[in-house]
Amino acid sequence: MAVCIAVIAKENYPLFIRSVPVQNELKFHYTVHTSLDVVEEKISAVGKAMADQRELYLGLLYPTEDYKVYGYVTNSKVKFVIVVDSSNTSLRDNEIRSMFRKLHNSFTDVMCNPFYNPGDTIQSKAFDSIVSAMMVQAS
Amino acid sequence: MESLTLTDGEQKYYSDLFVYCDTDNTKKVASNGRVLDLFRAAQLPSEVVLQITELCGATRLGHFGRSQFYIALKLIAVAQSGLPLRVESLNSVKDLPLPRFVVAKNEQEARHTAMYPDSENQGSYQGVIPRPPGRGQVKKLSAHEVIQPCVPTVEPQPDTTSPVVSPHQSPPTSPHWRKHKRQASGGNIERQPVVVAGAVWTPFREAQAGPVVSGDGMWSANSPPPVQESWVSLKDAHPPSSSTLPAIHCSPVQENSSIRTVASATTTNETQRHSSGGYDDPWKITDEQRQYYINQFKTIQPDLNGFIPGSAAKEFFTKSKLPILELSHIWELSDFDKDGALTLDEFCAAFHLVVARKNSYDLPEKLPESLMPKLIDLDDSAEVPDQAPDVGYSGSPVEVTPNKSPSMPSLNQTWPDLNQGNEQWETFSERSSSSQTLTQFDSNIAPADPDTAIVHPVPIRMTPSKIHMQEMELKRTGSDHTHPTSPLMANPPDLSEETKLATSMKFVTVNSGDGYSSSDSYTSDQDPITSVVTRQRSHSGTSPEGLKVVAAPPPPPPRPHASHSRSSSLDMNRSFAAVPTGPQLAGVVAYPPAVPPRPLPTQTSGPHSGHRSDEGLAAHSSTSPQQIPEQPNFADFSQFQAFAASDQPSDDGEKHPESLPVEKSSEGAGPLRTVKSDNQEERAAATVNSAKGSIMAPPPKPVRRRLKSEDELQEEALPLKSNVIATVLAAQPSIPRSVGKDKKAIQASIRRNKETNTVLARLNSELQQQLKDLLEERISLEVQLEQLRPFSHL
Numbered sequence: 036m037a038v039c040i041a042v043i044a045k046e047n048y049p050l051f052i053r054s055v056p057v058q059n060e061l062k063f064h065y066t067v068h069t070s071l072d073v074v075e076e077k078i079s080a081v082g083k084a085m086a087d088q089r090e091l092y093l094g095l096l097y098p099t100e101d102y103k104v105y106g107y108v109t110n111s112k113v114k115f116v117i118v119v120d121s122s123n124t125s126l127r128d129n130e131i132r133s134m135f136r137k138l139h140n141s142f143t144d145v146m147c148n149p150f151y152n153p154g155d156t157i158q159s160k161a162f163d164s165i166v167s168a169m170m171v172q173a174s
Numbered sequence: 175m176e177s178l179t180l181t182d183g184e185q186k187y188y189s190d191l192f193v194y195c196d197t198d199n200t201k202k203v204a205s206n207g208r209v210l211d212l213f214r215a216a217q218l219p220s221e222v223v224l225q226i227t228e229l230c231g232a233t234r235l236g237h238f239g240r241s242q243f244y245i246a247l248k249l250i251a252v253a254q255s256g257l258p259l260r261v262e263s264l265n266s267v268k269d270l271p272l273p274r275f276v277v278a279k280n281e282q283e284a285r286h287t288a289m290y291p292d293s294e295n296q297g298s299y300q301g302v303i304p305r306p307p308g309r310g311q312v313k314k315l316s317a318h319e320v321i322q323p324c325v326p327t328v329e330p331q332p333d334t335t336s337p338v339v340s341p342h343q344s345p346p347t348s349p350h351w352r353k354h355k356r357q358a359s360g361g362n363i364e365r366q367p368v369v370v371a372g373a374v375w376t377p378f379r380e381a382q383a384g385p386v387v388s389g390d391g392m393w394s395a396n397s398p399p400p401v402q403e404s405w406v407s408l409k410d411a412h413p414p415s416s417s418t419l420p421a422i423h424c425s426p427v428q429e430n431s432s433i434r435t436v437a438s439a440t441t442t443n444e445t446q447r448h449s450s451g452g453y454d455d456p457w458k459i460t461d462e463q464r465q466y467y468i469n470q471f472k473t474i475q476p477d478l479n480g481f482i483p484g485s486a487a488k489e490f491f492t493k494s495k496l497p498i499l500e501l502s503h504i505w506e507l508s509d510f511d512k513d514g515a516l517t518l519d520e521f522c523a524a525f526h527l528v529v530a531r532k533n534s535y536d537l538p539e540k541l542p543e544s545l546m547p548k549l550i551d552l553d554d555s556a557e558v559p560d561q562a563p564d565v566g567y568s569g570s571p572v573e574v575t576p577n578k579s580p581s582m583p584s585l586n587q588t589w590p591d592l593n594q595g596n597e598q599w600e601t602f603s604e605r606s607s608s609s610q611t612l613t614q615f616d617s618n619i620a621p622a623d624p625d626t627a628i629v630h631p632v633p634i635r636m637t638p639s640k641i642h643m644q645e646m647e648l649k650r651t652g653s654d655h656t657h658p659t660s661p662l663m664a665n666p667p668d669l670s671e672e673t674k675l676a677t678s679m680k681f682v683t684v685n686s687g688d689g690y691s692s693s694d695s696y697t698s699d700q701d702p703i704t705s706v707v708t709r710q711r712s713h714s715g716t717s718p719e720g721l722k723v724v725a726a727p728p729p730p731p732p733r734p735h736a737s738h739s740r741s742s743s744l745d746m747n748r749s750f751a752a753v754p755t756g757p758q759l760a761g762v763v764a765y766p767p768a769v770p771p772r773p774l775p776t777q778t779s780g781p782h783s784g785h786r787s788d789e790g791l792a793a794h795s796s797t798s799p800q801q802i803p804e805q806p807n808f809a810d811f812s813q814f815q816a817f818a819a820s821d822q823p824s825d826d827g828e829k830h831p832e833s834l835p836v837e838k839s840s841e842g843a844g845p846l847r848t849v850k851s852d853n854q855e856e857r858a859a860a861t862v863n864s865a866k867g868s869i870m871a872p873p874p875k876p877v878r879r880r881l882k883s884e885d886e887l888q889e890e891a892l893p894l895k896s897n898v899i900a901t902v903l904a905a906q907p908s909i910p911r912s913v914g915k916d917k918k919a920i921q922a923s924i925r926r927n928k929e930t931n932t933v934l935a936r937l938n939s940e941l942q943q944q945l946k947d948l949l950e951e952r953i954s955l956e957v958q959l960e961q962l963r964p965f966s967h968l
Contacts, residue, residue: 144506
């Protein structure tokens with residue numbers, strides 16, 4: 036169960052960002068922003084065949100005392116960032132991967148929509164519902 | 175003019191109508207245009223209308239005052255009830271029904287065109303909207319409604335009547351009428367269409383001054399009052415007052431519509447029609463709407479089975495001037511398969527949603543049932559209108575051809591014969607149910623035979639042979655349903671008791687015989703029969719084995735078809751079936767149908783070994799002793815036979831061992847033996863084939879074998895042929911023994927011989943094939959050698 040989910044465009048501006056504890060949103064936004072540096076670092080680390088070698092799932096970007104940040108990059112340099120609560124019974128890697136997979140699928144569905152201009156903020160209800168399902172149930 | 179006395183209902187109705195016609199809001203004079211439209215909507219001959227107007231004094235006055243209007247209405251009622259028009263009749267006629275005004279669907283059409291109110295494109299749009307010829311007129315305006323006096327009685331919603339054709343004059347009153355009607359009927363779903371129509375109209379009207387004339391007249395009956403009211407609400411200029419005064423709201427819209435031409439009227443009719451008509455069942459699409467959508471689809475994509483790319487769809491729907499966000503949401507809802515393109519069904523759904531949205535209907539969160547693209551589309555697009563309303567897109571042929579729809583339809587098509595829901599599929603009765611039937615079909619096939627389900631699942635393979643087999647299976651299970659179970663039922667308790675093969679064999683034979691005899695009718699259905707028998711056998715033969723068989727129902731169950739589909743097995747089946755009860759014979763009978771579960775090799779290895787020992791012990795005099803140790807199955811088999819029929823066991827056993835030794839020689843796999851043993855236990859002659867098949871093929875092959883035709887078996891059997899032949903020959907001596915016993919024994923032995931013959935024939939053919947293959951290989955090798963040789967010489 037994620038605490039914050041963000042979709043960042045290729046140019047590193049957010050297309051979609053949603054946090055569960057609505058009050059601390061700014062903190063999560065900041066976290067996501069700083070995680071982008073780590074993402075960039077991981078992307079550039081591969082070097083050679085861009086998409087071939089590089090795996091989409093980046094894994095744990097960096098942990099803090101409160102939460103962990105996971106990253107995922109698509110082949111079009113769209114980044115998904117998931118922030119999960121550390122206190123949460125540590126989600127297995129597979130679960131995080133499946134979450135990213137679902138995100139990616141719904142993101143492609145959004146992309147398929149001709150009415151969606153790439154670069155716009157994502158306002159799809161279907162996407163919202165998928166994300167909400169993944170978020171920590173609002174206490 | 176005489177004074178007019180009106181009943182309360184009449185008074186109310188007339189006042190509403192007057193307000194409706196009071197486009198100028200003078201509250202004194204009804205606009206001529208609207209009044210005339212209203213009169214036209216009354217479906218009276220024009221001369222009658224003229225007479226009425228004259229009588230009421232409007233011609234004298236030049237306009238319709240309230241009193242004149244009321245009188246006119248009363249006269250209309252009189253005329254509609256068939257009474258002569260007399261001034262005196264105004265008050266004399268008692269209990270006169272309220273005048274009725276029919277509203278055509280023009281309104282819908284107008285509304286729809288209004289949806290895409292590109293003012294400059296209006297004409298083009300209208301051109302784009304293929305007005306179904308005569309649509310605005312008499313076409314299936316099923317939604318045409320008869321406006322009844324809006325008495326508080328429940329309105330029957332006589333929706334579909336022939337639309338009143340008022341080509342050159344928008345029946346401005348029609349919406350009004352509709353409202354009245356609606357009011358009486360209360361908020362029913364149909365209101366929505368009216369709302370839709372209204373909504374469409376409003377924008378349309380705003381786009382261009384009052385072109386939606388005839389559209390009004392053509393309001394479909396499907397635009398119930400709610401439409402009007404919401405339609406009214408759309409008109410910001412006229413805040414919705416009481417629903418009883420919709421006319422006020424309607425009037426402005428209708429004014430604009432007055433200018434409508436016939437052509438545009440038809441367009442609006444269509445628009446209104448399908449815009450309003452779609453909500454009868456809240457998201458149902460009426461035939462007219464569907465036809466309209468299809469026509470629209472054609473303008474973008476001539477091929478009805480093709481897709482509309484996202485970009486084209488985007489442009490098209492952008493014309494509706496809905497916010498992009500909503501269009502995006504509509505797209506998400508309607509693009510069922512998320513491929514970025516719209517099939518006909520998806521397009522219709524999207525269009526429908528756009529229409530709904532235009533009429534201020536909230537978009538659903540999920541795609542409504544009736545809008546879901548139906549998986550199976552049999553109807554041609556031309557036949558779309560004929561589709562059942564609740565089916566929505568069922569008729570779209572697009573769904574059939576492309577694979578956008580789920581596999582269900584393809585399944586349905588694949589199994590037209592077998593699919594029970596086939597009828598439904600064809601008739602499009604219920605789309606959802608058809609898909610359900612599809613699933614049911616599959617599920618039916620699987621559990622069709624409870625026995626099979628218990629023992630091993632009925633294989634549902636998509637090969638032609640399988641199809642046939644399944645059909646047979648179905649038939650068999652249908653009729654033979656009880657039989658297998660009964661014997662099986664009987665067997666289990668016995669099985670537990672039966673540890674020895676012999677006893678179990680007896681049981682099996684008996685049971686199988688019973689079961690088999692019961693399945694006599696299915697002799698042709700070897701596979702099912704064998705499977706049934708197999709099951710029986712597995713239960714009866716060896717509890718562990720049987721259990722194992724049950725436990726391991728590998729998807730490609732060791733269909734005995736390999737063994738039974740052949741004529742030989744047929745013969746065997748026949749012969750077995752013919753054999754009367756007699757334990758011995760039963761045993762024989764039991765064998766052929768038994769289809770040893772293929773995948774059992776590993777499982778049965780354990781018990782088989784146990785059996786083997788037993789089998790080995792079993793006297794199999796006819797068979798060579800070497801065979802026995804080699805082929806536990808063989809031993810089992812013979813033992814089986816020994817128990818079943820002292821006379822004939824050898825034949826079967828031999829046959830089996832024939833294959834077994836051969837196979838063993840080829841494979842030498844223990845598990846194979848177990849398989850064989852299973853086979854043996856389970857069937858007599860059939861086992862030979864199956865054993866061959868199962869044993870001969872290496873582990874992966876056995877499964878494949880089942881699927882393969884017998885030819886494959888033949889190939890594998892080649893190496894076994896020699897042994898088989900030997901065993902067969904060896905079995906010969908046993909035959910005379912049986913002959914001497916009994917007529918039945920003789921017959922059985924004859925059958926056995928026949929079976930043996932067939933087996934041998936098969937073996938022969940298989941060997942021949944193997945020979946051919948080998949020859950080919952040899953030739954190829956020789957060629958290679960030749961190629962290499964010159965070099966070597968160099």
